[in-house]
Amino acid sequence: MMDQAKMDPRAVRTRKLIMDSFITLSERKEFKDITVKDITMEAMINRATFYRHFEDIYDLLEKALSEVLLVNLDSAAFTERELDEQTFFQLFEAVTNFQQSISHRCHSGYEETIARIIRDQLEVIFFKLLTKKNPQANADSLHLTAVMLSWGIYGASVEWKRNGGLSPETFIKGAIPFIRFGLEAE
Amino acid sequence: MMDQAKMDPRAVRTRKLIMDSFITLSERKEFKDITVKDITMEAMINRATFYRHFEDIYDLLEKALSEVLLVNLDSAAFTERELDEQTFFQLFEAVTNFQQSISHRCHSGYEETIARIIRDQLEVIFFKLLTKKNPQANADSLHLTAVMLSWGIYGASVEWKRNGGLSPETFIKGAIPFIRFGLEAE
DNA sequence: CCAAATGTGTTGCTTAAGCGACAAAATCGA
DNA sequence: TCGATTTTGTCGCTTAAGCAACACATTTGG
Numbered sequence: 001m002m003d004q005a006k007m008d009p010r011a012v013r014t015r016k017l018i019m020d021s022f023i024t025l026s027e028r029k030e031f032k033d034i035t036v037k038d039i040t041m042e043a044m045i046n047r048a049t050f051y052r053h054f055e056d057i058y059d060l061l062e063k064a065l066s067e068v069l070l071v072n073l074d075s076a077a078f079t080e081r082e083l084d085e086q087t088f089f090q091l092f093e094a095v096t097n098f099q100q101s102i103s104h105r106c107h108s109g110y111e112e113t114i115a116r117i118i119r120d121q122l123e124v125i126f127f128k129l130l131t132k133k134n135p136q137a138n139a140d141s142l143h144l145t146a147v148m149l150s151w152g153i154y155g156a157s158v159e160w161k162r163n164g165g166l167s168p169e170t171f172i173k174g175a176i177p178f179i180r181f182g183l184e185a186e
Numbered sequence: 187m188m189d190q191a192k193m194d195p196r197a198v199r200t201r202k203l204i205m206d207s208f209i210t211l212s213e214r215k216e217f218k219d220i221t222v223k224d225i226t227m228e229a230m231i232n233r234a235t236f237y238r239h240f241e242d243i244y245d246l247l248e249k250a251l252s253e254v255l256l257v258n259l260d261s262a263a264f265t266e267r268e269l270d271e272q273t274f275f276q277l278f279e280a281v282t283n284f285q286q287s288i289s290h291r292c293h294s295g296y297e298e299t300i301a302r303i304i305r306d307q308l309e310v311i312f313f314k315l316l317t318k319k320n321p322q323a324n325a326d327s328l329h330l331t332a333v334m335l336s337w338g339i340y341g342a343s344v345e346w347k348r349n350g351g352l353s354p355e356t357f358i359k360g361a362i363p364f365i366r367f368g369l370e371a372e
Numbered sequence: 373c374c375a376a377a378t379g380t381g382t383t384g385c386t387t388a389a390g391c392g393a394c395a396a397a398a399t400c401g402a
Numbered sequence: 403t404c405g406a407t408t409t410t411g412t413c414g415c416t417t418a419a420g421c422a423a424c425a426c427a428t429t430t431g432g
Contacts, residue, residue, distance in 0.1 A: 009230060010389060010418050035379060044195060046420045051381065196388050196419060221409065232390045237411065 015053050017043040022064050031061060031110060061110065065102065065117050072098045073121055083129040085176055088153075091122065092172040095157045115154060122150035152179070201239050203229040208250050217247060217296060247296065251288065251303050258284045259307055269315040271362055274339075277308065278358040281343045301340060308336035338365070 021042035025034050036057060040047045054060040072094045081087045095118055102114065126146035134142065160171050207228035211220050222243060226233045240246040258280045267273050281304055288300065312332035320328065346357050 008390070008418065009232075013230065014419075036381090037379070044199065046195075047380090048382085048421075049419050052418075056381080194388065194420070200389075222411090223409070233410090234391075234412080235389050238388075242411080 011053070014043075014045055014049060017045060018050060018053060018060065019064050019067060022060055023068070031057075058113070062113060062117060065114060066121065068101065069094075069098050069117060069121055072101070073125065075121065075125055078125050079128045079132075081129070083126075083133050087129070088176050088179065089169055089172065091125070092153055092156065093168045095122070095153060096160060096168045099157055099161065118157075119147075119150040119154050122153055123147055126150055149179070197239070200229075200231055200235060203231060204236060204239060204246065205250050205253060208246055209254070217243075244299070248299060248303060251300060252307065254287065255284050255303060255307055258287070259311065261307065261311055264311050265314040265318075267315070269312075269319050273315070274362050274365065275355055275358065277311070278339055278342065279354045281308070281339060282346060282354045285343055285347065304343075305333075305336040305340050308339055309333055312336055335365070 018039060021039050022034070025038055025042055034057065036047060036050055039057075039060070040050050054063065073091070078087065078091065098118065123146045126149045127143060130137075130142045130146055131139075156172060156175060160166070160168065163171070204225060207225050208220070211224055211228055220243065222233060222236055225243075225246070226236050240249065259277070260280075264273065264277065284304065309332045312335045313329060316323075316328045316331055317325075342358060342361060346352070346354065349357070
């Protein structure tokens with residue numbers, strides 16, 4: 001991201017303080033019990049400052065989780081790749097890793113928010129890869145494809161969580177040929 | 187210290203950033219090679235901000251070392267005690283610990299600064315303890331006594347560094363009776 | 373049930389920190 | 403040695419963060 005490029009260093013610092021404090025707190029107690037005051041006290045910043053950076057705690061939840069997911073997904077690295085079998089493997093693995101990492105902290109009741117975050121990030125990546133693969137194709141149809149792929153991958157991760165045992169690799173392996181066949185055909 | 191009481195939290199934060207960065211840097215390179223820029227970059231603050239907190243790097247050296255020494259001396263704890271044998275032991279040990287801890291980082295050429303810092307801190311502690319022991323005594327003479335004791339303890343630590351082997355306890359043990367005898371006599 | 377306590381989001385004003393530019397000093401390298 | 407960097411310390415101006423107070427929900431526990 002060129003997010004923090006040309007951002008005021010104070011803002012960068014404060015934002016990080018808030019994010020980190022939130023992550024720390026969410027290891028101790030679950031989301032619904034965390035107040036803005038808790039966060040600002042942990043971060044040792046003023047409560048008013050919190051609202052300069054985030055709409056409210058839900059906004060923070062969203063952005064904090066996005067950031068964590070972003071690290072797992074390492075979007076930049078993925079968009080350098082091709083839309084091949086390897087990439088599917090690793091995207092799926094990144095998602096399951098992420099789900100694992102936040103399943104410790106208790107965000108019960110916010111599954112839908114989390115799901116949307118995951119899908120949003122996946123969608124961006126898929127769209128970039130699709131555009132690279134089919135530069136001349138219609139953007140809207142690529143977008144729609146990306147949306148469907150992101151929902152698909154996410155759905156697979158839900159299914160994976162339900163079936164305890166399998167490793168992410170072996171689990172997703174079954175579906176990949178089908179997906180790719182569809183992709184190749186287009 | 188009531189230092190950071192009623193201080194602006196931003197200033198507290200920034201001050202700590204600078205101090206920590208300086209400590210970090212002084213583990214990597216020696217004092218004379220550390221520039222203000224190095225510190226402010228490490229601390230990710232603006233160079234101008236440095237000068238809001240410190241006169242110059244020498245001022246920082248002084249205050250940073252004072253702080254480190256303060257932790258070793260734990261002034262508050264010592265001033266709760268009596269001016270007895272135990273206290274002399276432990277003050278001497280604190281000083282030698284401090285000398286050890288900064289001997290890794292290379293502050294060559296600043297021994298005199300460091301020495302003064304140590305003596306200043308010792309002097310404050312001795313003065314408090316002396317005042318507690320002799321509440322009715324003349325303040326000036328207590329001050330002078332504190333000065334002499336602080337120089338004495340520091341001198342002893344220099345001597346101790348020269349003679350490699352002995353433990354601080356056994357080393358100082360020889361002198362304590364004499365010091366105490368003088369104190370008791372007064 | 374309702375009062376007291378706690379949490380939310382916003383505001384106007386104050387202040388610490390960021391920025392760029394500057395002259396002057398120190399350091400370096402050829 | 404001398405010119406070129408680099409470092410130092412300072413300046414005026416801009417902006418992010420602190421603060422206290424506010425009205426308005428929400429808990430909470432007696």
